[in-house]
Amino acid sequence: MDTSTGATVAHRSWRSRRLDPERSLGLRLTLTVVAAFLVLVPFTLLALLVLGAWPPLLRLDASIAGSFHGYARDHPAWVGLMTVWTHVCGPGPLRVAAVVVVVWLVRRGAPRLAVWVVVTMVAGGLLGALLKLLVGRDRPDLLDPVARAAGYSFPSGHALNATLAAGVLLLVFLPFVRYSGRARVALWTAALLVTVVTGLSRIALGVHWTSDVVGGWVLGVAVVASTSAAFTTWRSGSGRPSAHPLREGVEPELADQRPEGGRA
Template structure:
């Protein structure tokens, strides 16, 4: 492996510039439907939440597993993981990419917090909840930060997997599965609606791709290749 200061991030500027708006479209649609209190979406959210709540109540072990996973994949855990990545990048001399990863996590976190306040959607309520969470619901901070962090790792590490199909497949699998598992834990514990976590996933990926496109225009290099 060697430093590569002559190539752009794995996702090319043009592709990222197209992908970011495409990812923002479903998020914006969900946000509009939530704010507009569209009945079919509300009914779907309630149906899914009620079903998962019944499953959780009937399976205490399932609740324990979901609780463990939701803590393991919390926003704080993702931020610490990316911090470790940033330190590794900085030590390898890839400071522009380290800066991009830092700004991306901060921007996504701030955007999610602001949107929660703007939308002010209440979380699901049950007579006998299996878990509690504070703050507003939309978008899910857990899902957003999981998608954000996973995409950062994917964009940074993907160049290292050239010519290594198994490693590339494992990286893609982790980047997809971990955010989905994170989202599942939030709905399964009854602290988020389905549309909250779906919106968080789309927004997290969109923010990471958008910042990658913006930084690529400034010539941000790949950190490593292999």
């Protein structure tokens, strides 16, 4: 076989390893990279627009902030509701909830899944804090504000951490509802509700621009997608059955396991 033929065979061999369904590890690694790239593209674009102070984005942010602020000043009960929500679903309480889940997973005999939860929450939180410093965007400066917050604005830490926590809890508990359509819908609805309303509460209180919240949502989805894809890739590489995270969670066997000391 000549050199050109050998090169062609090697090229086809690399492609087959990346895209061949029978080689699930190579396929999943490729899909992980592609998925992470596709999710991070809109976040990167949004961050560049914020850094460049793109006038249309600034006008849209100001218009939405003004509308929410006008409504908030005229409806104190709305402000009270949003204030309670933003505190209950803030980064602190959600991190405490994640720690509780980590302890529960360890006791249930799923330490690797517990590590995945920790890595996802910590990596996302640190990335968000770093980006706030790098972008250095100021928060809205409104007349007669209904709430105040410290620190930089982009991306929204509340929106980011709500997305991380909701994604983690969703993918951990999906195995317990995979045979019940209604329960699965309820779990998805709860995850979306926490994510969306927490982000909107920051706009409603006038402490974040809309693009801050959208940035937090997109970054949170990117982090959860990347770490869950890495976890499912590890499962395939270690000989475990393939999992479909959005239908049955990142570790479907979790629902069949028993806590330590429990009876099988």
